[in-house]
Amino acid sequence: MNRRSDHALRESISTLERLLLTAHSADTILERSLEEVARLLDAEQGYAFEVQPSEGATVSWNMVAYGEREDNFILKPSASASSTLPQSLLFQFRSGRMSYGEGGLPPEHAQPLAAAPVHNYLCIPLADMRNLYGVLYLSNLRTPVTQADVERLRPFVTAACCLLRASWAKALKNRPVDQALTNKPLPPSLDKLFNSLFDGVLLVDAQNTILRANRAAAETLRTPLSQLAGLSVSNFVDSTIMSHLQGTGQLLGAESDQPGATIRGVSLVPSSGSKRLADIRIFPCGFWGDDCRGIVINDISEQVRSAAEYRDSQQRLRALTTLAPVGILQLDRNWECSYVNDTWCDYVGMTADEMMGVGWVNAIHQLDCDRFLEQVRRKATGHGRYSGDVRFQTPLGEVRWASVSACMLYDETGALDGLLMTQSDITDYLRKEQRLREIAEHDQLTGLANRTCFHSRLTSALEESERYGAVALMFIDLDNFKHINDTLGHDAGDELLIQVARRLQEQIRKVDTIARVGGDEFTVILTHLSNQTAVKMVAEKLLRALSEPFELANRNIYVTCSIGISVVNEMTDRKQFLKQADIALYKAKESGRNQYRFYTSELNRDAHMMMSIRESVKARIEEDFHLVFQPQYNARSGDVIGLEALVRWRHETEPNISPSVFIRLIEESGLICEFSSWLFAETIRLSEQWKTHLKQGCKISINLSERQFLSDELMADLSVMPAKHGLQAAWFALEIREKALLANPERAAKLLESLSHDGFEIYLDNFGAGYSALMHLQTMPVHGIKIDRAFTAELAGNKQNERVAKALLNMAEALELKVIAEGIESDEVSHWLLRHQCPLQQGYLYSEALEPDDVSGILAACNSHL
Known part of the structure; x- marks a missing residue:
């Protein structure tokens, strides 16, 4: 949603901004922020932490608000608990990066003891470029958080940080100076040592108010010693440095985040006199309480001036001697060319006069110009030097590549005084490198x-x-x-x-x-x-x-x-x-x-299942697969007229996988022949124990998939298997789906003729489910049909299905085909089929699939015969 049309977001920001009209503390702002963002995202619960202003590596935070959704999101009383903010979270919070996820909060995040279990969460740091003010947590949102939600909240976070920054500034400004601390004397021996130090030392409180200063500090700051106590360090230090001496920000330019870290090259602004440069070192000092700190001021103005003069002479000397064979260009503090040698001019096809001032920029290729200037400003001013590759273009349009190096020049105060750049031609080298890269990275x-x-x-x-x-x-x-x-x-x-x-x-x-x-x-x-x-x-x-x-x-x-x-x-x-x-x-x-x-995850599930199928068929076919048998009944006499062999797979994680699923996976794995050989052999082996009933007319039905049916090798094995176990092929019925016949009707007709000649009965399985055609019933040796369970399930009371079922039964009678109705689960459907001369039925109404040990009892009890 466009932010301009996001009325709920705009209303929340307006509600928050109205707090500017009256003075509010940080915890009030955090409470209001929590209410508004919880309402925006429809969160079940939420809580807010206020980060305490401090410096150094340790930062503490305090839970100031907790709320739950009833009719609306309501703040609840909660015990305030202060703790140290984990270092692992500090960098993330200061960067302002929101985090979210499903399930519980990561262990390093804080959660109130009274909170409900977390199903999803969103963590919102309230931070700007200067400080980290607080953290909002929402959990159990109605819908999972997305990146779009994160982007939607950014204007709200900006508004909240603006309010918190103003609240912090006012709180620090109004905090009175502890006069007892400024007047508290040092022990005589310590006071003498304090004033004998060469470096200036300031003792300050948490608001950077000077509590005590030594003589060296008074001389450096050009202020009488008696007047320093009670003044703020901000009177003498640039505001950029001050922003890092308060709040939760780290010291700018500090060599480490440990006590004693040093800020190099700080500009001091004494009350009188010229600007001074100093190295400032911060150290903890608990003489007047935990908030007391010491600031050591090392005046380096003379050192910088002397070093600048020395570096200037050395840099110019190197430019005139060692760098002469390459292009040389010098810029002043305004980034205007003040000197360029002939090598550089020849390389870019311009004269020295054309290069002076800002003319040198015209030689940089337009596609590289902005990037190059930005990188030089950022790296050279930050680290003192730059190196990189850039394209130049001559007035005639020739493009050439150069490797450019740059180093900064400084004046006696340490301020930026200019830039010295050198360049060397790498055009031919890059062309060869590019050609080699193309050969290595591209298809020939x-x-x-x-x-x-x-x-x-x-x-x-x-x-x-x-x-x-x-x-x-x-x-x-x-x-x-x-x-x-x-x-x-x-x-x-x-x-x-x-x-x-x-x-x-x-x-x-x-x-x-x-x-x-x-x-x-x-x-x-x-x-x-x-x-x-x-x-x-x-x-x-x-x-x-x-x-x-x-x-x-x-x-x-x-x-x-x-x-x-x-x-x-x-x-x-x-x-x-x-x-x-x-x-x-x-x-x-x-x-x-x-x-x-x-x-999708379902595809991944199929892939893992395929691996399990392969392992089961290749290594544990006897242990992982077994057969069950579902009886087929004559509904009039109650006799068992047949048994359908059904295969089951024992899968560790999903025990109820449908045979239609794992048979398909076996076919796709290329192991169908190996699996079918076991399946046919196992079915016929188990059938031996029911030989008496088979002789009386009870048949064992075996299902054949398309790939099983079209395998000549499998069909040849199936033809000879009954005889090996002393059984007859006529005691078995083969159930084949009509889809298997459509792939190659001529070949299918020959296979059916062969199987029928061997004695097998042939049934078209799932008849009425979609592919059925009268042609196959007329031209192929089919002995019967099985009406699909999806059809019989909606038979009773469905006039359309009843009319179609009557037509199927009449057609089967006219073609002298047996009919077995599958999926019979109600007396109503069974009675309808009996009334319309379809007594052969199969389904849970009569029996579920039985283990082989249970089949004999069913057969004996029913005294089955046809």
Whole structure:
């Protein structure tokens, strides 16, 4: 939502800003902030901490507010508890970075004892460039926090920090100076030592008010000793330094965060006299309480002046001697050129007069100018020197690369006095390096990025995802590319890959990456994404781009592709990211190709299940799989007329996985032949114990999947297995779904003829569920049909289903086919089928699937016969 149209946010900010009209303490501001942000995000509970102004490495915080949602979010009384803010959180809070997540708070975060269990949370530091003022916690939000929520709250956080900063400033300003401390005498011996020190020493309180000063400090600050007590250090020190001597900010320029840290080159502004430079060192001093600190002032003005003169002469000497063979350019404190040598002028194609003043900037390439000047200002002024590569462009348009080094020049006070730069030509070197890099990082056939470059850019994209937005990874695989190589040859295949690469590259942005990582395998990295819709649009564009024909060997060739997509919003493991996209690609191929699929947790579950399936079939087939049998009844006589063999898989984490799921996974794993051999053998082996009932007409039904049915090897094994165990094929019925017949009707007809000739009865399973056609019942040796459970479940009371069921039964009667109705779970459905001459039924109304040991009892009790 646009912030201008976010009326709830604007109302909350206005409510908060009205506190400016009257003076409020920091804890009141934090309470109001907690109420407003909890209302905005609909949080169940929340609490606020106030950070106490202090310096050094230790920072304390105090819980000042706690609230819960009833009808509205209401603040509750809570015990105030002060503690030390963990160092592990301090850097994050000072940076102002909000954190959120699912589940409980990380252990280092604080949580009230009375708070409810945390299901999700949002942590909001209230910090600006100077100080950390407080921290708000929200938990158990109605909807999980997203990055959009974080961005939405930033104006609110800015307003809250503004109020807290004003409150802190007023509290510190109004705090009275403890006159007892300023008048408290030092012991005589300590006072003598104190005033004998060469360095100036100030003893100050928490508000940086001077409690005591020695003679050296009075001389450095050009102020009478008797007048220093009661003055603020801000009278003599620049405001930038003062902002780091109070609040929770660390000392600017300090060499460490331990007591005794030093601030180098501080400008002092005495009450009279010229500006002075000094090194300031802060140390704890508990002589007048815990808030008392000492400030040691080491006047370095003369040292800086002497050093500046020496450095100036040395720098100029080096410029005239050792740096002469390279380009030399000197700038004054206004960044205007004051000197340039002939080498630099020749390199950029300009005269010395043209380079003077700001003319030297015109030689920098326009694409590098802003970046180069910004880096030089930032690095040179911060560290005293700079080095980097930059492009120059001559007035004639020739572009050349140079390696540029720069160092700062200072005057006697230590202030910036100018800059000295040198440059050397690296154009030829970079051209060779770029060519070698292109060879190393690009695919020689298509010109796209290769596998090495792809992995490097993917790592960079993931590292920047938290800052720049979501990253999407696409795995693209051409469908049936091997067929083109086999029919048209590898030269045509290579030409096709070149054309495919060109089309794919035309569909993505320049900031994105497309790579060829294998024979016909491509990858795309999409960055700076705001939502998943953009990824869908790119995927659809890629599919459309490949839908147009390709011209190869004077022929129009049509190619499709499958795309697997994975999207992440933050830094994640690269290998896991690749695996997710690969799983999604596999799903796209499995779903029929020429489409895209996004990675989901369900796909990952299938992948792990596939691994477990492989392990079970290869190593523990006897332990992990077992058979159960569901009886089939004659509803009129109550006799058992058959048993359907059903396989079950004992999975550790999900014990109730449907056979339709794990049989599909076994087929996809390529282990269906090995599994089926065990399944057929085990079914027939267990059937031996029911031989008496089989002779009386009870049949054992075995389900055949499409791949099982179309395997000549499996069908040959099945034909001979009954005889090996002293059984007859006529005692078994094979249930085949009509989809298996559609793949290759002629071959299916021959297989059915062979199985029927061996004695097996053939049933069309799941009849009425979608594929059924009268043609197969007329032309193939089918002995019966099984009406699908999805059809019978909605039979009673459904006039449309009743009419269709009557038609099916009449058709089966006309074709002299047996009919078994599956999924019978109610007396109403059973009686309807009996009234319409369908007594053969199967379902939970009669019996659930039984273990083999329980089947014999059922058979004996029913005295089954046909």
